[in-house]
Amino acid sequence: MLKRIKDKTCSFSIKTTVNQIIRRYGKMMDFQIDTTNKNITLKVLLDGEKETLDIYIKGYEIVKHADKNFIKIKELTTSKKWMNTIAKEFVIDKEIEIPERYVNLLSIVL
Numbered sequence: 001m002l003k004r005i006k007d008k009t010c011s012f013s014i015k016t017t018v019n020q021i022i023r024r025y026g027k028m029m030d031f032q033i034d035t036t037n038k039n040i041t042l043k044v045l046l047d048g049e050k051e052t053l054d055i056y057i058k059g060y061e062i063v064k065h066a067d068k069n070f071i072k073i074k075e076l077t078t079s080k081k082w083m084n085t086i087a088k089e090f091v092i093d094k095e096i097e098i099p100e101r102y103v104n105l106l107s108i109v110l
Contacts (some may be wrong), residue, residue, distance in 0.1 A: 007033050017102070054079035063095055069103050070095035 015031040022028065026046035033040050040057040059074030072095050076087045 007035055010035070052079070053083070062098075065095075069098045071098055072096070 011031045011033050014033065015028050018028045018031065022044070024047075026044055026049070028042060028044050029052055030041070030043040032042070038058075038060050040055075040060065042055050043052040044055070045052050055076065055078050057073055057076050061072050061074075063070045063072050072093065073091055074093065076084075076092055078084055078087065
C-alpha cells in the first residue's frame with residue numbers, strides 16, 4: 001500500500017519535471033512507475049501529432065561508475081514501430097548517463 005502511494009507521488013513529480021524539460025517538443029500526458037517490478041509506462045503528446053507516443057519500459061536499473069550515474073533499460077517498446085528499432089540500437093542495454101541535476105530526484109524515486 002505504501003509502495004503504491006510512493007509510486008503515485010513519484011510519478012507526479014517525474015511527470016512535472018519531464019514536462020519542464022520537453023515543453024518545446026510536447027507534453028507528457030501520463031507517467032506511471034512501479035518501483036517494485038522496475039516498470040515504467042508513459043504517454044507523450046509530441047507537438048504536431050494527433051496521437052500519443054506510448055512507451056513501455058520493463059526492467060531498469062541505476063548503475064554508478066565513479067561519480068557518474070546511469071540508467072540501463074532492459075526492455076523498451078513503443079507505439080511506433082520505427083522507434084522500437086531506434087530503441088534497440090541506442091537505448092536497450094545501454095548505460096545512459098543521468099545529468100547530475102536529476103540524480104537526487106531519481107535516487108528518491110527509484
